[in-house]
Amino acid sequence: MAGGITDTGEPYSPFVGLVYMFNLIVGTGALTMPKAFARAGWVVSLALITFLGFMSYMTTTFVIEVMAAANAQLRWKRREQEEVDNSDSTSEYSDDDEVTCRGRSEPETRPILSVQRSGQADHFDIVERVEMGQMASMFFNKVGVNMFYICIIVYLYGDLAIYAAAVPISLMEVACGNHSCSAGSVKYNDTDPCWGSVTRKDAYRVFLSVFTVLLGPFTFFNAQKTKYLQILTSLMRWIAFTMMIILALIRIGKDHGAGHPPVASLSGVPNLFGVCVYSFMCQHSLPSLVTPISNKKRVGSLVLFDYILILGFYVLLSFTAIFCFDSALLYDMYTLNFTDNCDVLDIPVLRYFLGLFPVFTISTNFPIIAVTLRNNWKTLFHRDGGTYPWVVDRVVFPLITLVPPIVVAFCTHNLESLVGITGAYAGTGIQYIVPAFLVFYARRHLEPVMGRDAVNKHRSPFRHSFWVWFVLLWAAFCLMFVTANIILTDTKK
Numbered sequence: 001m002a003g004g005i006t007d008t009g010e011p012y013s014p015f016v017g018l019v020y021m022f023n024l025i026v027g028t029g030a031l032t033m034p035k036a037f038a039r040a041g042w043v044v045s046l047a048l049i050t051f052l053g054f055m056s057y058m059t060t061t062f063v064i065e066v067m068a069a070a071n072a073q074l075r076w077k078r079r080e081q082e083e084v085d086n087s088d089s090t091s092e093y094s095d096d097d098e099v100t101c102r103g104r105s106e107p108e109t110r111p112i113l114s115v116q117r118s119g120q121a122d123h124f125d126i127v128e129r130v131e132m133g134q135m136a137s138m139f140f141n142k143v144g145v146n147m148f149y150i151c152i153i154v155y156l157y158g159d160l161a162i163y164a165a166a167v168p169i170s171l172m173e174v175a176c177g178n179h180s181c182s183a184g185s186v187k188y189n190d191t192d193p194c195w196g197s198v199t200r201k202d203a204y205r206v207f208l209s210v211f212t213v214l215l216g217p218f219t220f221f222n223a224q225k226t227k228y229l230q231i232l233t234s235l236m237r238w239i240a241f242t243m244m245i246i247l248a249l250i251r252i253g254k255d256h257g258a259g260h261p262p263v264a265s266l267s268g269v270p271n272l273f274g275v276c277v278y279s280f281m282c283q284h285s286l287p288s289l290v291t292p293i294s295n296k297k298r299v300g301s302l303v304l305f306d307y308i309l310i311l312g313f314y315v316l317l318s319f320t321a322i323f324c325f326d327s328a329l330l331y332d333m334y335t336l337n338f339t340d341n342c343d344v345l346d347i348p349v350l351r352y353f354l355g356l357f358p359v360f361t362i363s364t365n366f367p368i369i370a371v372t373l374r375n376n377w378k379t380l381f382h383r384d385g386g387t388y389p390w391v392v393d394r395v396v397f398p399l400i401t402l403v404p405p406i407v408v409a410f411c412t413h414n415l416e417s418l419v420g421i422t423g424a425y426a427g428t429g430i431q432y433i434v435p436a437f438l439v440f441y442a443r444r445h446l447e448p449v450m451g452r453d454a455v456n457k458h459r460s461p462f463r464h465s466f467w468v469w470f471v472l473l474w475a476a477f478c479l480m481f482v483t484a485n486i487i488l489t490d491t492k493k
Contacts, residue, residue: 029279034321039268158422160405218367248320278423
């Protein structure tokens, strides 16, 4: 995420790319969406998530256009360097009478991505993975680059805090919940007992401590999610999501649905906004997803189809939830509604599976996000040619990565608020502000170099500058609206 130019990885088909993007976007945010829908009302929720899905799709096309522009600039620079090298070589040949013996020969292999004079290679082919941080370095000034990394860092801190809270919450609910099939209409408080004199809040903090001790040390090393682990976690996720949708539909079909959500409740809109932005987040990972696709001719259509599928999935999951369960009894983590309600699911093994599957899937992601955040910190303070002392590199950076999100998770386990705040602030920066500025400066930067006649075949369908300013104005309005709502809410308290 923070790195520059990296290997593209093993290529895959457009269909596989579609599946990867779907799996990337649909994650923890989806599990917090039903409660946010119930609070904002079903009509408002449907309208807002549709609009936010459209906005996310637009900025995704911006990022893909910038990826192509970055590849074009790299080719252009290589071409200029080749011309300089060829000029120097020609000069040496002309000045040296013993060229055949001592002259420099042409390299056996030229850069694969260099621009061929025959014009066979397209300037804007996306064949080299240029991460978002490198794009920022290419098209932003120093202040812009630093602001980008700060935004990424804040977002990753929010991610880690959400993960650090979600796992102990699931463990606490499974360990402390009443699984005797009589607790479907009971809402527990943090002060209720879990084991004797140990309250539910104490149990949550015990599980959080265990989580920190077991997974925290990975922050001090390099962690990578293997292909088979990714397949396993994806399989578990989709088994769980499919089960929840089918079980909710069955209960509604039997006319046992207990949900009667309001049509509209504006008080729930700010948090719904943050949850939806977080749930559509993928812009920061697009270089890793799009670059390995073997045939990018229809990548725009692929992304559009993916967003339509994801929007339909979110609406289906959330609507079945809010009409199946009483809104007052919906958990922050939707899976937990199936652990103690036998009217919905009366098979103990499956109830435990739904309650615990986030523990495994989220736990495998936590070290990866932590290492990514640590590396972003290093990049932010990196000086050319300089290295960090061992203590700073191996101790300080891992600690400033691990400690803040764990402290936040100790202070609160309100997942809906954590997701909402992360999405509303850092998510707005990553999903709206950064892509809009990137595409604006990339277009302005490349026009004098490539000429007005050069056409970026991956350019966004929203190519008019109006859309860039629309995204920026929308982002500014959202930030002010969410901030004002938080201030007014705190004032009322």
